[in-house]
Amino acid sequence: MKSTKQDLYTQIGNKIKELRTAKKATQESVAEKLGITSQQFYKYEIAKDKISLEKLNTIAKMFDVGIEYFLGDLLKTKSKNQDSTILSEEEKELVALYRKISKKRFQALWMEIGNDILTSSKK
Secondary structure: OOOHHHHHHHHHHHHHHHHHHHOOOOHHHHHHHHOOOHHHHHHHHOOOOOOOHHHHHHHHHHOOOOHHHHOHHHOOOOOOOOOOOOOOHHHHHHHHHHHHOOOHHHHHHHHHHHHHHHHHHOO
C-alpha cells in the first residue's frame, strides 16, 4: 500500500497534468518556463520525483489557480470560500467585474440578478 506522502505526490502530478492538458500546454513549454528539462517535468507528472513547493507555486501562478488546486481531496479542512476549480476567461471577467463594485448593495443586486438568470434558465 502506498504511503500518504506518495499519494500526495501522485495526486499533485495528476493535477499538474490535468491542468496542463486543459490549458493545451505542452510539457516542453511548461518545463521551459520553470527552467527545467521536459524529462524532469515528466517525472513530476508521474510522481517519480518530488516537486518543490517553489516550482508548484510557479505552476499555480502560470495557470492562474491557487496552490490548493493541487492538493484537492487531501486537504482536511477547506473553507466555504475556497474553490480550486479552473475558471474560464468569461468566469474570470465576471469575478473581476464583481470585485470592481464598491458598494455592498450593488454587489447584492449583482448576485440577485445572477440567481434570477439561473432560476429562469432552469425552466
